[in-house]
Amino acid sequence: MSPADFSPLAADAARLHEATALAELQRSGLFDAHHYRSENPDVAERGLDPLLHYHRHGWREGRRPNPYFDPAFYLAENLDARTAGIDPLLHYHTIGEAEGRRPILIFDPAWYRARWNVPPEEGALAHFLARRRSGETSPIAEFDSRWYLETYPDVAAAGMDPVEHYMVQGFRENRNPSAGFDGRFYRQRYLRGDPEANPLLHYLRHRDEPGIHPTPPGDETSLPREMRRNTRPGPFFEEVQPIPAGLAPLARVLAFYLPQFHACAENDAWWGKGFTEWTNLHRALPRFSGHYQPRIPRDLGHYTLEGSAVLRRQIALAKGAGLGGFVFYYYWFNRRRLLDRPVEALLADQTLDFPFCLMWANENWTRRWDGMEREVLIAQDYREADEGALIASFARHFADPRYIRLAGRPLLFIYRAAQIPGGAATIARWRALFQSAHGENPLLVMAQSFGEEDPRPLGLDGAVEFPPHKLTAGLTPINPKLDLFDTDFTAEVYDYEALAKNSLAAPPPDFPLIKTAIPGWDNDARREGQGLVVQGATPARYQAWLERLIEAARARPFAGTALVCVNAWNEWTEAAYLEPDVHFGAAFLNATGRAIAGLAQPSTPTALVLVGHDALSHGAQHLLLHLGRYLARVCGVQLTFLLGESGPLEGEYGKVAPILITRDEASFAAALRGLYHGKGVRRAIVNTAAAAAHCPELVRQGITPILLIHELPQLIREKQLQEAAKAAVRVAHQVVFPAAFVRDRFATLAPLPPERARILPQGLYQDIRFSPEARRRLRRGLGLGPEAVLAVAVGYGDLRKGFDLFLQVWRALRRRGRHVHLAWLGRVDRQIATYLDPEIAAAKVSLTAHFPGFCDNVAEWLSAADALLLPSREDPYPSVMLEAAAAGLPIIAFAGSGGAAEFITARAAGEVVPFADADAMARALVARTRALPSRAERLRRAAAAAQASPFGDYAEALLQLACPELLGISVVVPNYDYGRFLPARLAAIFSQTYPVREVILLDDASRDDSIAIAEATAAAWQRDLRIVRAGENSGSVFAQWRRAAELARGDFLWIAEADDSAEPRFLERLAAALAAAPDPILGFTDSAAIDAADRVLWPHYRAYYAASAGPGALAADDVFTADGFARRFLAERNLILNASAVVWRRTALLGALARADDLADYRLAGDWRLYLEALAGAAGGSVAYVAAALNRHRRHDASVTAGTPRRRHLAEIRALHRLAARRLGGGKILRARQEAVLRDIAEALGGKGQGSVEE
Template identity: 40%
Template sequence: VEAVEAVEAVEAVEAVEAAEAAEVVAVDAPDTAETVEAGTNACGERETCAVAGFDVELEWPPHAPTDDLVPIDAQFGIVDPDWAGAIVDYRELVTRAQRAPTPDGLLIRGVMPGWDEEGAQAGQGRVFVNASPEAYRRWLSAAADDAAANPVAGERLVFVNAWNDWLNGAYLEPDRRHGYAYLHATRAALAMPLPSAKLALLSHDAHPHGAQYLALNLVRELKRMHQDVEVLMQGEGLLEPSFEALAPVHRLYQMDEAELLAFAQGLRHSGVDAVIANTTVSGRMIAPFREAGLRVVSLIHELPGLIAQYCLEPALHELVESSDHVVISSQAVREGMATLLPPDALTGKMVLRPQGLFTRSRYRGLHDLSAPRVELRRKLGIAEDALVVLSVGYADRRKGLDLLAQAAAIACASEPGLHVVWVGHHEAEVKEEVDAFLQQAGIADRFHFAGLDFDTDDYYAGADVYALASREDPFPSVVLESLSVGTPVVAFAGTGGGADLIEGRAGIAVPAFDLEGYAQALLSVCRDLELRTAYAEAGRKLVDSEFSFRCYALDLLELLGRDVPRVSAIVPNHNYAHYLQQRLSGLSSQTLPLTEILVLDDASTDDSIAVLRELRGQCHPEPVLVRNERNSGSVFRQWLAGVRQASGEFVWIAEADDDVKPEMIETLANAMRADASVVMAYCQSEQIDSEGGVLADDYTAYTDDLSPERWRAAYTATGAEEALHGLAVKNTVPNVSAVLFRRDALLQVLEAHEQEIVSYRVAGDWIVYLRLLALGRIHFEPRTLNSHRRHATSVTAALDLQRHYDEVLSAQALARELYPLEPETIAAAADYAQRLRAYFGLEAEE
């Protein structure tokens, strides 16, 4: 509108100036070209491109070029024999507009929401039928695309006729029939995604160590979440090809100071507006990026000992000074920072956030770990019943290689079947020292150095216990990798976040550097199956509930200024093993990345658990499996269990046998973010059979008796309005998989009315919707983005028909109790119940 007004204002001024400078010229020229030529001669030459001589053409009225459209009067029962008008299909006009060729000259496209001339030209007007907000959206979208491709004087202009031409039925202004549907359609047609800003990740080098693996996996996760990422490398390393396989890599270590500053400024101009600076070492190169105007979020993992060892104090101060936010990985790091920084250095900046588990073990979720146990012992060449202590990482003094060797000597003396394996590179001097000690202790053949091995799944899952022997370790990812597959951890207390995490929950924290106590703790876990099993179960639950890498990445994006809606997908499953691959693939393919996937298996007797365990490593984010040993007796109890566990702002109850289009969740989440009063948003669903064949393109045949128009356009309504228009008559939301809920509101309803809801077998979802909409509004998206699978032997089809009928009556009664209804709605509900009773073949009620 502003663009149009600006153009009109400029043209008006130019017209006045031209009129003042020229005489009025009377032209007797019915030919348009002659008229324009006369005007041009009088007012001065302007750039003319059209044959007729005009600078720009405007399609007005938008329906003008329709004389050749075939009238469809015969389809209607016209009773006035003198009627001389014409009835035309609006949809044909939209199709023509969508296929319109590019004009030779400058053209402003015209669009109209509808047209009916009978008000102004009674008995002889043109009437366009089948106009709808959705058809108008398609027309406007095509016109907007044309305007973008063919701007006029640098502006992208579209003419819409009209805001409020009520006389001719051409109006966008809200009314009682369509509500805000035409305005929603206008927004949808014009909402072109802005190019998203890029972000960069700064890694201090590419050596195969913990912090570098975190950086690599963070890039991978951000790419999965559709973020445009570039990598800044301060030093070289073996992982450089792995980074390059994911994103562009810029080698800062090849630049001098002037080149670095110029690069940072160029990076900002290329669209990068934020940088994640991983580790304290990044402080050595962060200043140019801050100076270039990039937002900086730094990740600090180091404890004071390592910072002092590598003289990183100046880098730490520079990093904190340049950062908008400083993410601290553990309480131990936080306490260490307090000893190295001024008291207020982190005020308003510090965020305490462990990084989450970024690895994917093929054994995660399995309780039978006999296969990796056998494979690990085969790989080491030891007995199948040997006890194995594992440690992974760079073998140096900080990681406690020497301490573990001494504790191993003590433990091996009392347990002949005990073996220790260390996976990873080593520091030569420390390794030489430890080798000499092991030879002297007589256990060199029982302490195995496996070297660098990128496939560590068999090690973690096949070991009896993980030995974290570090003198200091801020928050080692190896602890999470161990706990995720049920391997308990033994650590020295007070040495970092890993020891703090497992103490009393998933392992044993021994007083710092008590080697005798450490050896006994290793033996206790190895020998006591009951203790090991308890720690294993606690460790798995801890990782599943608190250490999602997807949530960690989302937290960083939020700190970087990216507002990504948090959506938890809840997948209730019972004996749908054969649909799970398609279902989980659809969840992973959402254009809005999901926060978490919670699969709730209700004691399936098919291969569901085996299939889920096989598929979970292929899904993003990795699903959390919650299994009931006994069937809950109601899918609505599973709803409640899932919503309670969910962490997202929104929840999606994605039934295991349904399917989805990639853009569904993004579409619904955006609508709910735009209106905080909306507690549920849903889209149109197609109906498919058990094999995936389409039974119906949508559910409009089901809702047409309520309104042939309401479910063909987007709308937002209050609970009272929704009940009035149909939800008090029948369940107008046929499939919960098509719905996105606001979690807090849904949880409130499920907890407050649990017993009522679970008493229903068919209409429980309808009861939820009725009660939920007493708390807020509903939004409907007319695009078919969900596929509802209809089974011939579904719960609904096999139910006692009388009970089904009674539940419908009960839901209708609840609607009357909750909302004020018009007599017409109450009558429609009674009529629907009567028709349903007849369809079920039930005897008429007395």
């Protein structure tokens, strides 16, 4: 062949090669002609073929064939492509993508293919380009398209490609590419704040270099980070939780009240115009790591005490916390008063119904805030000529009916009593003036401050602690341990717990002393790093301190009153306040209330954290919300929600329990530390594979998780959660699946031991019922007659939910000539809607397909429908399936799509058809709706289905898995006309630290307003109370007991009589004793005896036990054999003195009730009869006893005992003696002891008639 012939052949080969390349690029999906024309108007203007232009010239000129391929970048990164001189896009398509080469910095083909499960025959970049505007997929791990669209709805509304928006405009607007990337932080730290520098691109280029972080490192501390942490809700945050009505305070607690929150002429002159306490607050800063400053008020804001509006709100908060009054600082200088508006507003308005008293702040005012301590602003001169006016000023306040009096005497505190000239003589002169001029004899109490502690030399009635004065004595500052930000910091810092221990360890003095607690102390706002800080206060530590002070005050009352003070209500610039702030919320206020009312801290052995990935309004999030709601309202579990992101359901979560949002690993770990140490959390329920990544950190923090898996492998792979799921399974205590299908499929992804895999179908949490009225109304709106058939499908309309298969079912019905209506309830995916638009339009035109979009009335649609379709390709255990069954609908689902097939088969709830077979689904629908059920039959089906899926069983089973040591305890309150006692009785039950299975009020046809009171009390406590009301009075306590045992679902039963009460840890302590006892029949605690007014008659019954059964009897916790207990404590007397102190094994009580056929013969001693029946002569079993007096036994003057004739009283005891002798043996010795006891009782009844313990 000659050279002349070669040239045409070469040209042909080149043309063929080019044609092949162009065809390959055309098929690849990588060339976007529209993009190329719009970005290169010269090509469009000249009418050139865009692909041909790109292939011949464009790539050499750096022109992009699509937004995600950069020829210059690709050639710079790939030497072989550059030296080959070929089209880089073709190289990428044929070679580069398979080898994981990037077409642009922001697309990772290897990661993308694995993350989004791209089919092998499809290119990763082509797959993304087809979906880039939908937000369904992300090009790299560092960019979260879905998060971007949800976080920036303006981008979503514009239909823009989220990545393109960020790269062009978003980064300049300080928008973040994902929740895990902080663009502001990154730009400031690494890009010198350059607004034109793209933080994400810089990070992708330098991510492997030391010190490069996408967000502030969790272990770094800085003043700005401390400020950010301190000005947001923290792990101990609580909303205001007033003490429910019905709880009597254990002591009277007063809070010191600072009035310096209104302007006055003197402060204007001394400190500047408009000065109030708030003026200094902004000066506070975190001076070291962990230093809680600044303090920002929340509920009341930066208020001004002009008028009474703020004071009214403060009183409402204080009353809700059970406080017994305010102690107003009173400023009186030589007949001149300052800062008097709050107390004058109080005096002027009797509707401000709250007790108060005064503390005379009698020291000179100086400039000590700004270091000028010797400059006196206003002096206290103690002129004798002014004494009458001073005493009259105090007496004017004493005359107010709200002024606090103890033993009839007004209470007056004096701040610096030692500064009063003349000391005791002056005080005596003032007392005489009080008496002669005003007829008053006040209790004069000095504050222990500045080294002055003993009131006796001054002739005063007592002292009040005024911490931190005196409590820092002997303590070593912790300054050497601090990580300082402020190198000029000279303040002394003390540990809060050490201060509290100092307070509690101090021996009682020989004079009356009122103890005081502080919720914290830090005067940085006044002294700016040169004052005193008490570091480490938490609500739990404060409550524990206050509880101990209340306990001490009850043992050593002041003037006949158990009295404690708190410093202070509102000392904001000294960080000593109970008013809610931004960081803790009302946690310290609530802790005060719990201490006053004797309620436990929100730290119990069964405190739980419920972990979810966000608060969006989707199925898994609703499940977690309802789980929390049930556990809190029905069982009384102390909960905290821990979520990775916020969302529309956040408010609903917050109504159930405290909620913490932790968007990164560092904040999640910090929150766990707070929950572990502050609330005693040791167990967690982690909801969904999306939250599974938290399981290892939970375990590291000492919290045992159980993991709920709702997802199938396909979705887990799509969300790239495989590794997190595998790590979670390795550490989770139990892994819970809704169906065996889900478990088995998950096992292909992350195998787990069978003993740690549990099948637990979720229950129905919605109140779904078939409503004929809703059926008529909705069908009328659709134009459907009563005979028309309507089937519905529910969910987000995408391929996973089978929206396309739903349309195929509609077409199959049309082909079969069936006039069946279908409705899809839910939004349809935008991309799916675009592809299927012609089919959707045809279905709409037919008037037999309905697409109402998102519906908040799904229950009404289910009533209107005749069947539920589940066309999903993958749906683990859809909630709508339970809802449809509860509405009486048959369900039709595909085999192999999830747990629906198990549900339908097990309950005969519909039909399962071959996977993705739309024709089979259509046929099944026709067959199932050929004959529609009657209204009565549909109601019957609905009721049966609802009863078969109780959500309570599911929630309780999860609680048992999370806390396997829990006993299932039901609480039943038998009641007849005891409405006046129900608030306190129910409060004692609702405040138990131990979760219960249920609380039931068993009302025996009360004539009073017991039902309304019980309902109001339960509502106040936000607890569920099942009320069972008898039509007529049974006339028998034990008929009520039998009914209680039959109604209860728990293994154990506490019959809590309506007029008795209990300490918060009654069940906790008794349950622990029962759990430790072998085969327990019952357990009980000692009791304190109280009268009708809640006054303690006897703190315990130990003396009676010792007198009846010998020294040491029931003096310590113990476990007895059933028969042994009966011999020692029931054969002669009944030493279980109050039935409310007992928790029964329910089956044991039922058995005793069934065997004791003579129970109706006993008016007085029926409980003794039952104890003997259950225990005497028992072959096994035990009795658990707790010696602490945790039950409160109310003893009435007109008791059953007192009203029982002497003869009958003795006859019942004789009968029980005979029964005990028959069951226990014991012969003559036992009978002799019984006769002696009977004589003693007869003598007591014949003598006093009442007043003995046995009564």
